[in-house]
Amino acid sequence: MTTNVAQAQACPExxxxxxxxxxxxxxxxxxxxxxxxxxxxxxxxxxxxALAPEVEEDWGE
Structure with a gap:
């Protein structure tokens, strides 16, 4: 199976x-x-x- 790579971006981290x-x-x-x-x-x-946001608990708020 081949993947079509369009481009590469630099990791922000x-x-x-x-x-x-x-x-x-x-x-x-x-x-x-x-x-x-x-x-x-x-x-x-x-x-x-961008760095993906961390999943946080909302504690029913």
Missing amino acids: CEEPVDLTDSARLNEILECAGCRSELEIVALNPTVL
Whole structure:
């Protein structure tokens, strides 16, 4: 199986290249192979990666 790699963006945490495919979607969560950080695609044109927000409990609030 082949993956169509559209481009690579630098991880905002460690600057390691993160490969993105042509099918990348807005708000998709990826993992950096270098530092294992969870990254979110926050924009597509141009593609911008940001650290994904931590899941927090809302305690019913």
